[in-house]
Amino acid sequence: MNTPLAGLRIVVNAGPTFEDIDPARYLGNRSSGKMGFAIADIAARRGAEVVLVAGPVHLPSPAAVLRVDVRSAAQMHQAVMDALPCDIFIGAAAVADFTPRAALDRKLKKQPGQDVLVLELIKTRDILAEVAAHPQRPTLVVGFAAETNDVAAYARSKLERKGLDMICANQVGLPGCGFESDDNALLVIDGSGERPLGPAPKHALAASLLDLISARLRKDTA
Ligand code: CTP
Secondary structure, eight states: OOOTTTTOEEEEEESBOOEEEETTEEEOOOOOSHHHHHHHHHHHHTTOEEEEEEOSOOOOOOTTEEEEEOOSHHHHHHHHHHHOOOSEEEEOOBOOSEEESSOOSSOOOOOTTOOOOOOOEEEOOOHHHHHHTOTTOOSEEEEEEEESSSHHHHHHHHHHHTTOSEEEEEETTOTTOSTTSSEEEEEEEETTEEEEEEEEEHHHHHHHHHHHHHHHHHHHHO
């Protein structure tokens, strides 16, 4: 068997996070987790020790992967920090940027005549940026950026702002690609340039992305 990633520990996060408003309601997003699960699956098949921190998704666990299920951005942050140190971190999750200041323990009720509800949201911790700035920083930190417009420019600014080695940008809203689809297209950006991958099934894309990551790791550790 071909195991080019043997001896490496890879942490991947995947899926959405759900931020509870009250016992009946939450703020979520449309991430299916398929891209992150495909990356975890291929990395394990290539011999890596893989920890997959999964948001709330209905996907089977890839074989030979240690899966940690979480719900909220705060839980995902904790699970990722607990999984360090590692050689490569891949932040494929669609982590909520904001969360309700406090989850209510009783269902929020409409008041008579109420037409507007104002929810107070506070910023979540940026898992990816914290991993990239961590004292035990992985050798490679890879992020994702879902954008509707100015894809390369926004992704490049995230690469720099968050201190990443590589970012995989994908355009949201293209027919047949993205969140709930089995196919996707990525623009992989690092310090040496840009490389389009796909459109292709997410498993094929994950394989191509791991080829790029392996090549980059060999270059950085040569
Ligand atoms: N991310 C993270 N923790 C957060 C928010 C985002 O780790 N609290 C990670 C995602 O997993 C992804 C990358 O950051 O790898 C990009 O996420 P995104 O939300 O698109 O970027 P932001 O920096 O939040 O910018 P914006 O929402 O303005 O697009």
